[in-house]
Amino acid sequence: MITEIYIEDTRLDLSKDLSSEFTYAIDDIQDFASRNTNFSKTIILPGNAVNNKIFGHTFEFTSSNFYNPSADNVGYNFNAAKAASCVIYVDKIQVFKGIIRLLEITIDRGTIEYECAVFGELGGFITALNNLKLENLDFSSYDHQWSYNNIVNSWQQASGTTASGMGYYYPLIDYGQVSHPDNNHPKRSWLYKALRPALFVREYFDKIITNSGYTWEGDFLNSNLFKRLIIPNNQKSFSRLKNYNFQRRNSSYTFTELDGTSKLFPLSISELTQNYTPNGAFTQFTYTGTSFSGQYETDIRLSWQKNSSIPFHFDVLVNGTTIGTHSWESSSSNTPIVFELKVTGNITLNTNDIVSFRFRQDIASDFELIVQIGQGLVKIQTPGLIPVDFVIGDMLEVNQSVPKGIFQRDFISSIIKMFNLYIVEDTTRDKHLKIIPFIDFYTTTANFLQVNDLEEELLVDNTDLLLLDDYSASHIDWTAKVDRKKAFKLKPMSELNGRFFEFKYKSDADYYNEDYSKNYAQGYADHIEDTGYDFANDKQTSEVIFSATPLVGYSGEDKVFPTIFKLSNTQNTQSEDPVDHNIRIMQVRKVNDVTTWFIKDGNQNIGAGLTSYGYAGHLDDPDVPTGDINFGVPNKLYFSLSITYPSANLFNGFWSDYVAEITDKDSKLLTCYLYLKITDIYGLDFSKLIYIDGALWRLNKVIDYNPTNPESTKCEFLRLIELTYE
Secondary structure (H helix, E strand, O other): OOEEEEEOOEEOOOOOOOOOOEEEEOEOOOOOOOEOOOEEOOEEEEOOHHHHHHOOOOOOOOOOOOOOOOOOOOHHHOOOOOOEEEEEEEOOEEEEEEEEEEEEEEEEOOEEEEEEEEEEHHHHHHHHHOOOEHHHOOOHHHOEEOOHHHHHHHHHHHOOOOOOOOOEEOOEOEOOOOEEEEOOEEEEEEEHHHEOOEEEHHHHHHHHHHHOOOEEEOHHHHOHHHHOEEEOOOOOOOEEEEEEEEEEEOOOEEEEOOOOOOEEOOOOEEEEEOOEEEOOOOOEEEEOOOOEEEEEEEEEEEEEEEOOOOOEEEEEEEOOEEEEEEEOOOOOEEEEEEEEEEEEEEEEEOOOOEEEEEEEEOOOOOOOEEEEEEEEEEEEEEEEEEEEEOOOOOEEOHHHHOOOOOEHHHHHHHHHHHHOEEEEEOOOOOOEEEEEEHHHHOOOOOEEOOOOHHHHHOOOOHHHHEEOOOHHHOEEEOHHHEOOOOOOEEEEHHHOOOOEEEEEOOOOOOHHHHHHHHHHOOOOOOEEEEOOOOOOOOEEEEEOOOEOOOEEOOOOOOOOEEEOOEEEEEOOEEEEEOOOOOOEOEEEEEEOOOOOEEEEEOOEEEEEEEOOEEEEEOEOOOOOOOOEOOOOOOOOOEOOOOOOOOOOOHHHHHHHHHHHHHHOOOOEEEEEEEOOOHHHHHOOOOOOEEEEOOEEEEEEEEEEEOOOOOOOEEEEEEEOOOOOOO
16 A cells, blocks of 8 residues: 655655554543544654655754745744644545644654654644634724714614624623613613623634634524624723823813913813813813822924913923923914924822813913914823723724633634534545534434334334435445454443533622522533433533623613622622623624613713613523523523523533433443445545444544554444434
8 A cells, every 4th residue: 555645735755654543533422522633643754855854854953944834834944833734645545634743853873753643624723723812813893983873783783583793792781880870760771881892703713713724614603593692891891901091182272361370271082081080171180090100291282472482381280289390482473383292201190189281371471372272182101001991982992892811722612512513624625624513413314213112112123213215325334344353342321421411601700690609509501411320420511611691680671681790788888890700602682672771971861762772691582582592591580581481502402412312221332343444534424324233323433543454443433312303
């Protein structure tokens, strides 16, 4: 047999035929909720002139090269820390496609050997993600102004049961201290801070895959359910990191004849202000944050003319005391002089200090002075980066709404766990992934008789269950390939699984999550399946990175919304305190026909009254729900629901059939040896059912297949209990 290995379409030189073993896998039944990829044992490659060049002479002690990520990862561009594509052929038939990894170089008395291993493209995809986080994704094309129109228009992204899965969406979320007591209805109208931009899961998923150099296909990712999912902002307040906490400017302004008096300089336009409360004239600003020392900076563009040589000044004051003075020229001018005052100075602020800025002249004098200010910008800089809140009217950097510190690989893994997805490699297209839920993965073209227990007792064997007219299209008959000289091993699945299967969201410390956990000793969205095994008490857990978000409703109100805050007592009154919290995932829907409410900025209405709102939550509809992205039905609800709570949740919809099959009394894991040909490996399709000795099986693993060795190969199968799922 002739073996060929190509790295980045460049053929390696093999001095002798390759002898290595490959494992092909789809699932790991013994490791609940895990997913596997194909891989090989160590491959030894000779260090000859061809291979040394392909591996960039990495064996040399002083080797060094400039890596270009856009070029092929071979030759002088070879980087052992980066994945290189790899395809292996035996007798011109592809037996493996994925990535190659250089593990070690052995140099022995002038002989060089490269120890390598290859991994399937799913492994290559995870490798490509490296330590990238969600904030490394670029959503800047969605930057926009935080405005009434953009908030309200975003709800059209989720009209009815359909959603776009793209763009931004403003869900109504009670983050604490964001409701407004409008007409004695404390939870009817909301401050604009309750409405922050969220991004859709489908776009996260797509960007993660495509940015890693892969493509994908999958009907589920285009389903209405998946396109309804969003990731909301999870900060205590919606902010970005800046090195200043005060930035305000004025509109055009004119001073005439100061006459020895001082006039405070108004700064009415807020581009960025964190913890400063203005007075009504916007001439004094009370600082409400913690103490710091920094710098002020001005950029004031003006023109002036005066008939006297007496100078005039610009002062910076803290609590009425001047901490910095900057003067204009003392010469007089009959024509306007254009001037730009760009100055800096040191400033220290403590809580409740009052900052102001003023113009003044030295003495009272009867002379004419005209100062016209076209633009006046004042900043107060902090010594380091600090979180600074966005305010209504700001241009939003949408990436600042992305939860921080979340690895992309963990995000993908949790979506896989939620919906029990299989990600399989396309054997004909490079770096192309197929994404399919378990319930849709296996071929369903075969028609099966539905029989009851009594009828089953009358059957001779499982072949009586089949209608063979179209059965051949859905399975592969491997009966003749079984190596009868080696033992069959059948293990009841009860010997592999624990008694309890736990599906859970990550716990979080906000009030409603803690309240539920204290009362029921489990999370709000969790589900525990008890198999009833007599010989096991172990628990297997599948946990996602997201936390559950209880929905809350109030008497007299017809809006239901997710609630994320701490509840504390301050002077015998309860305070809803905003908190930084764990990443969340929700479904969205525009809900119509609610009591008129307003978006507020303080006591001011922003825009017209509204009779709809941008709902988000674990239910698909807060009033007439039919589906839930919790794993289980909560024991307690924090809102009133007039209909029966839906049973369609993540466990029932995506996991119950899987768990039922691997825990069924007749469920078995079969291990046996088969004589597999290279063509069997080339056409390996885990979605095809395998027929052996009158029974149907799901292929789980092909273990240590050696294409150059005629010996039989160990394979692992799970007995088929059900084929179609509701």
